[in-house]
Amino acid sequence: MIEPQSPGAAAFAVAAEGIGVASLWVPEVWGYDALTGLAYLAAKTSSVQLGTFVVQLGSRSPALLATSALSLQELSAGRFILGIGTSGPRVMEGWHGVRFRKPVQTTRETIEIIRMVSRGERLEHAGEVYPLPLPDSRGSALKPLVRPGVHVPIYVASMGPRNLELTGETADGWLGNAFIPEAAEVFLGPIRGGAQRGGRTLDQLDLVAPVAVEFHDDQPSSDAAARRHADGYAFTIGAMGVGGQNFYNDAFSRLGYADEVATVSELWQAGKHDEARSSVPLDLGRLTNLLGTEDIIAERIDRYREAGITTLLAKLEGNHTEQLAALQRLVAIADKA
Helix, strand or coil, X not given: CCCCCCCCHHHHHHHHHHCCCCEEEEECCCCCCHHHHHHHHHHHCCCCEEEEECEECCCCCHHHHXXXXXXXXXXXXXXXXXXXXXXXXXXXXXXXXCCCCCHHHHHHHHHHHHHHHHHCCCCCEECCCCEECCCCCCCCCCCCCCCCCCCCCEEECCCCHHHHXXXXXXXXXXXXXXXXXXXXXXXXXXXXXXXXXXXXXXXHCEEEEEEEEEECCCHHHHHHHHHHHHHHHHHHHHHCCECCECHXXXXXXXXXXXXXXXXXXXXXXXXXXXXXXXHCCHHHHHCCCEEECHHHHHHHHHHHHHHCCCEEEEECCCCHHHHHHHHHHHHHHHHHC
16 A cells, blocks of 8 residues: 655655565545556556555546546556445545445446446446436437557455445456455355356456554564554444444444444444444454564465465555565565465
């Protein structure tokens, strides 16, 4: 994960590319956009893949998202990965002024439109969310002014069963927040089912697990790091949902933490934030990240591989020098494992 606007980011990207990092990912929430920063990194690097983590669906029209993705794919010489996600009502309706509705159908239709534009087809789409041209309008079915046939890999950040199935059916990869190798089938089962429905197999998708990476020499400091990351989930559990709908909480419940999640959510909503943080199960911080000695991290990487994960998206703390040092250790461990 990289913030392109931070001082020294370009030099860090070049150095990461030099030690064998396969991909760099730029976040997009309610701050700097991801696409502009990736264009900058594309000009500074030559071989590393460049992805969004993630572009929020609805923040741009599907046609604009398609042409932006195609622009980046051309400018980067085929290194761009479009990571997309539906976000939630707090962000979409509060920040973008776009109604949050039918997230699975929105994802499906966005992918369909991106594929149509990429093929250079005239944009006529009989969708439920995105009917194009708009019915009863003066709109025209336009043919995109792009070079046809350029493929843009689309990765979906999905958590609910229906969106996971859609990912398996239509996407090139999955961005798996809160993935726990010991409970892999909670997420990979629906993706596998969707892949089968789409006439392919799970191993045809790049399965990406975002993980915080921290090296610690002793168990107490590792446990403290796990506690800190678990505490961070309290905001996600307690504040990210609206009207009883929280995709993270649903996922954590399917992972076996339903009672704990309900407690954390109740405490956070009551304003008891410290109690909410301390009530998040330690395993949510420990099992969703790479924390500990090199031997422990090597063992965890093996668990991710055995579960079917093909890419680890490392989230690093510290300045760029510290991050690069951690990356060098992580790459060396992964190469040996």
